Amino acid sequence: MGSLKMIEKGNPAEDTRLFRRCLGFFGTGVAVITTRHHGKNAGATVNSVASVSLEPPLVLWSISRTSRSFDIFQNAEGFVINILAKNQVDLSRHFASPAPDKFAQIATTPGWNDIPTIDGALAHIECQSENSYDGGDHVIKVGRALNVCTFEGDPLMFVQGRYAVAVDHPGMRVRPEVPKHTEDRWEPVPNSMISLITRVNRLLLQK
Numbered sequence: 001m002g003s004l005k006m007i008e009k010g011n012p013a014e015d016t017r018l019f020r021r022c023l024g025f026f027g028t029g030v031a032v033i034t035t036r037h038h039g040k041n042a043g044a045t046v047n048s049v050a051s052v053s054l055e056p057p058l059v060l061w062s063i064s065r066t067s068r069s070f071d072i073f074q075n076a077e078g079f080v081i082n083i084l085a086k087n088q089v090d091l092s093r094h095f096a097s098p099a100p101d102k103f104a105q106i107a108t109t110p111g112w113n114d115i116p117t118i119d120g121a122l123a124h125i126e127c128q129s130e131n132s133y134d135g136g137d138h139v140i141k142v143g144r145a146l147n148v149c150t151f152e153g154d155p156l157m158f159v160q161g162r163y164a165v166a167v168d169h170p171g172m173r174v175r176p177e178v179p180k181h182t183e184d185r186w187e188p189v190p191n192s193m194i195s196l197i198t199r200v201n202r203l204l205l206q207k
């Protein structure tokens with residue numbers, strides 16, 4: 001294998017955009033974090049969600065100190081991580097915008113502590129706030145998952161600054177870790193280059 005051609009390099013402390021572009025190579029899912037405090041709802045689109053611990057069940061995400069909802073998130077007893085489905089790009093954009101009432105046109109169902117859960121999301125993780133840590137211009141929020149709920153569908157992804165969908169790697173014959181009932185093995189567009197590569201790959205793997 002030859003060496004890869006370098007795109008760019010530099011000091012992230014001197015070039016925030018470079019840092020952001022570099023982090024963009026780490027693809028993530030997309031979630032809307034919702035919360036409620038003293039009768040006020042707040043919601044923000046994030047891609048900083050990460051799993052922390054299985055026992056006890058802990059997750060984290062980070063919120064910008066400049067978020068208009070910062071105080072609500074800091075004071076609330078908990079939050080819900082609504083993991084978005086691939087058909088929820090508009091919803092993601094909406095909760096990333098400075099809309100005055102983000103919940104006005106959005107279908108939600110109240111859950112733990114009356115915090116709204118977003119209808120149509122692929123998963124809800126209801127969390128009690130466990131800890132907050134300084135994270136530079138962000139605050140890292142750690143939550144203890146109290147209830148989780150998942151639905152059928154495909155996740156929305158975010159990579160290199162763009163929305164994306166997850167497809168099987170051509171080397172995969174079936175999706176790993178997907179329950180048996182899932183018959184929807186991914187098939188590429190017939191006669192496309194990716195379709196030919198996938199077919200050759202499958203034939204090679206059968207040998």
Ligand SMILES: Cc1cc2nc3c(=O)[nH]c(=O)nc-3n(C[C@H](O)[C@H](O)[C@H](O)COP(=O)(O)O)c2cc1C
Nearest residue numbers: 044045046047048062063064067068069095096097
């Ligand atoms: C894909 C994506 C990921 C984002 N991830 C984060 C994040 O992890 N933390 C954060 O504070 N803001 C993140 N943002 C920006 C917030 O969504 C946005 O600044 C905020 O919701 C604006 O509204 P607010 O000021 O009412 O909170 C992200 C935006 C997008 C589109």
